[in-house]
Amino acid sequence: MTPLTTTNDDLTITDPKMKAHGVDVFYGEKQAIKDVSIDVGTDLVTAFIGPSGCGKSTFLRSLNRMNDTVASARVTGRIELDGEDIYAPSMDVVQLRARVGMVFQKPNPFPKSIYDNVGYGPRIHGLAPAKADLDVIVERALVRAGLWDEVKDRLGESGTALSGGQQQRLCIARAIAVDPEVILMDEPCSALDPIATAKIEELIHELRGKYAIVIVTHNMQQAARVSQRTAFFHLGTLVEYGKTTDIFTNPRQERTKDYITGRYG
């Protein structure tokens, strides 16, 4: 078996935001992730690609401990955020999730107004002592998510009344509003049409540098367009991790090459 290329010398991730080392994830008896080690850069967009069921979403969900909500899930190994073990007993999972935000596959705005959707996180975390502060936070988050101009006159309307693409940007604004350090995106465009997808990709470009972004996608073109680093997962293992340009033009592993060229997937 060819040696796995996990962390590469030429990756030049000098200041990783998150580090995973030897991570295994189990669902009951079934092992979904086997011995994955990866560093996520602070100012980079990292894409996880791979065929369906390869474990990329599972691994993503272990980065903010969303797997905790699945009763049978068990994570071993070490995952760090700024050098701190996020699975340590002393880690406050509520604070962790405020620092590591998440955007889901299907837009899931709350059945509340647009304003309250964005204001939800800041309110529960006490980020906005006064209404005026919250107004500022909500506006800034919506501006950053590129949604402000479309909704500024109807902040009181229900978030569920927006179009699919707008809903997904609302969910991104909602995540941004609690001022996270990392944003995890789990196939954020898979339920959207091409135009809405293009807008989200553009948004990811703009958010890069402000947040460490990890995006799971089954769309290789999307990974190539939006990310600087790409990790290829297959059957629960991390097959290859490197600069996106290298992965797509000059993969080192045969399996990566086969996947990139559409031999399977």
Added chain:
Amino acid sequence: MTFNAAALLLLIAGLALIGWLAGRARSALLAGRTGAKLHSRPQYHGWYVALWLFAPAAIFLAVWSSVSPALITNSVLASDAAQNLPAFGFERGAILSDARNVAEGHQATVRIPAAAALVRPYADATHSYAWIGIAAMLALALAGGLYAFTRIRPDFRARTRVEKIVMALLLVASLVAILTTFGIVLSLLFESIRFFRLVPPTELLFGTHWAPTSGAPQDDTFGGIPLFWGTILIGAIIAMIVAIPIGMMTAVYLTQYAAPAVRRWVKPLLEILAGVPTVVYGYFAALTIAPALREFAVMLGIPNASTESALAAGIVMGVMIIPFVSSMADDSINAVPQAMRDGSLALGATPNETIRQVLIPAALPGVMGGILLAVSRAIGETMIVVMAAGLSANLTANPFASVTTVTAQIVKLLTGDQEFDSAKTLAAFALGLVLFLVTLLLNIVALRVVKKYREAYE
């Protein structure tokens, strides 16, 4: 010769079996002779014949069984012997039923001498109507069977036809309950109209004094307000103060916190609670809760504390309603997509914040529907209030005092000796009508709310 519906049903069932065999055989035979391919398998041809034979005859049988007694009585009344019967009332009915019992062989001789002359006409009428009925039924069965039998051809679409007939039968079955309800409402309505001829509706709906047995018809004796207030106090206020918080918290615990093993045990247990006969709750309310509450009230120095109290009935009724509220809330919370919960948790909300700020608001319309259904059940509940709330129509907000409800008064009005044309008895029907209309309204509103809520997530 009497008209024995059960035996006749067996008879046409037997005929249908013959029809089934004949239809199947004929279709197979036709297919064999002409060499054509059958559109439907032989069984379907058999079923087609059997259903055509059975269904019209069975429907006729059902109709005939219900109308023939009236026809028989009419023809007996038309006979000469019936002309010296008393005009109306109890005696006339007794004579007629005595004669009928002898004629049908339920008893050997008449008990009332006047009935003797009617036995013969009764027997004759019974006999002739039975023959008419049997002949008509058989004719229908044979006509249906022959019609179906002659239509059998290889390309006849018996399979589709059977499907249609089965659908029609299912429709008839589902109409039975609806039509019965409709009949009940009509009878309620007619008796109520008789009551409202004696007592104006405004008195029942807005009068504040309830004393139907006082025998003083001029007074304001049929004022329903104390009953309506008692019903609301017990069913919609006290019971809901108990049931809504406990039911909601149960649902939240079961859907969000309970381990699957706990849920597997607690949910069925709650459902068993819903199946306890209300009379058992009534005992509990009357023998355990009510005396304890009275002592408590006396200790507090509350006046009018009674051993029968609104509070005792309301609390126990609330406990009875908990499973309804929790089961509806459980369904509504479960119907909120998992994505909603994940979205909130991923923002760093605690499970408790997620429940209070996302899940319950999202589930609220469904929960409201459940609560309305629970109220409608609570105000229709009878045994607990009869046993624990008392029968004195007090217009009071003191929950330790004895109050009465619409259902408890209906029971009181309809038990014991009575005449069916006095205002006192008829009042029970009018109260029943009011109760029916209110619960109907509540159910309609509740179902609409629940439906609208379901649409929001589909």
